[in-house]
Amino acid sequence: MLAEWKVRLGQPKFAAPRLASLQAASPSNAHSPETIGIFVALWCGRDMFDLSTNSGEWLSYGFRIGEIRVDVKGGFISPQGRFKLEFCREKIDQTASRIAARGGPSRRTLSASLKQDQISRGSQVYEEKRGEFFRVVWRVADAGHNTWKVFGDGLNAENVLEHKIIGDDPLFFVEPNDDADEVRVTVSYFGDLFGLWIDEQAGAAKLNGSESGLRTKQAICAAVLAKSLRTSDDSQGERFVLLCQQRLIATRVR
Numbered sequence: 001m002l003a004e005w006k007v008r009l010g011q012p013k014f015a016a017p018r019l020a021s022l023q024a025a026s027p028s029n030a031h032s033p034e035t036i037g038i039f040v041a042l043w044c045g046r047d048m049f050d051l052s053t054n055s056g057e058w059l060s061y062g063f064r065i066g067e068i069r070v071d072v073k074g075g076f077i078s079p080q081g082r083f084k085l086e087f088c089r090e091k092i093d094q095t096a097s098r099i100a101a102r103g104g105p106s107r108r109t110l111s112a113s114l115k116q117d118q119i120s121r122g123s124q125v126y127e128e129k130r131g132e133f134f135r136v137v138w139r140v141a142d143a144g145h146n147t148w149k150v151f152g153d154g155l156n157a158e159n160v161l162e163h164k165i166i167g168d169d170p171l172f173f174v175e176p177n178d179d180a181d182e183v184r185v186t187v188s189y190f191g192d193l194f195g196l197w198i199d200e201q202a203g204a205a206k207l208n209g210s211e212s213g214l215r216t217k218q219a220i221c222a223a224v225l226a227k228s229l230r231t232s233d234d235s236q237g238e239r240f241v242l243l244c245q246q247r248l249i250a251t252r253v254r
Helices: 094-101 211-227
Strands: 004-009 020-025 036-044 047-050 058-063 066-073 075-077 084-092 124-129 132-140 147-150 163-166 170-176 182-192 196-198 240-253
Touching: 020 182, 020 240, 036 066, 036 182, 047 211, 058 211, 066 075, 066 170, 170 182, 170 240, 196 211, 211 240
Parallel strands: none
Antiparallel strands: 004 240, 020 036, 036 163, 036 170, 047 058, 058 196, 066 147, 066 182, 075 170, 084 132, 124 132, 182 240
16 A cells, blocks of 8 residues: 655745745655655745945845755655765675565665665665675765755856746655654755855946945845844854745655
8 A cells, every 4th residue: 555645835934035935845646655755946036235225226136056955854865866876885695685675674784884764765776796696875976965056057147046946846755764654844945155146237336346345245245144044043154044944744644
């Protein structure tokens, strides 16, 4: 019998809707016996900064780079659809290979650097070469196990992230823990201040290497940080600005 999951979506939170907004979804046709597919639609754009309340001068700004980060409780992110590289390889006997093929115990830790809950069903394969059997573990290599870099897609003429970036296919799949009746997923989008773009052509005299231009850039960075959804006790530093976030709760249907 296929596992059935009912997914509830939390209300999306936006720090600055003009800069970024997202919408997560998990329709039933994205569910399988072992995974829950999550779609994430992300829109990016530009916002305006008031140089002076009296002058009425404005500058346009946006981000060239961002990150989507996913936090999962009650399961883990499947490597399905991710770019992977071989992490380690272990020679096993034929009996162990047969047990694994029947769905028996197959998550034994291969090395001290791997925790048991970091080895998912899709990240290991069994191979036979010249009568010898091997268990191979793969690791995600396209960013981090819960991180997706956002750049290059949806860029406008100034190479600023704008328009719809992703959303037409599942961004990732979640594998619920075997004993989990509930899985909680938090999807967050961060703007990278290292990739902050400011329309210098509109205010070239103020931004072109002058001291006042530096103060203007610092003021814009401070204004963006002030809009962040991040709480004051967050210890991730001030390079990444939390611009939008949404939570999903998947409940197993008995």
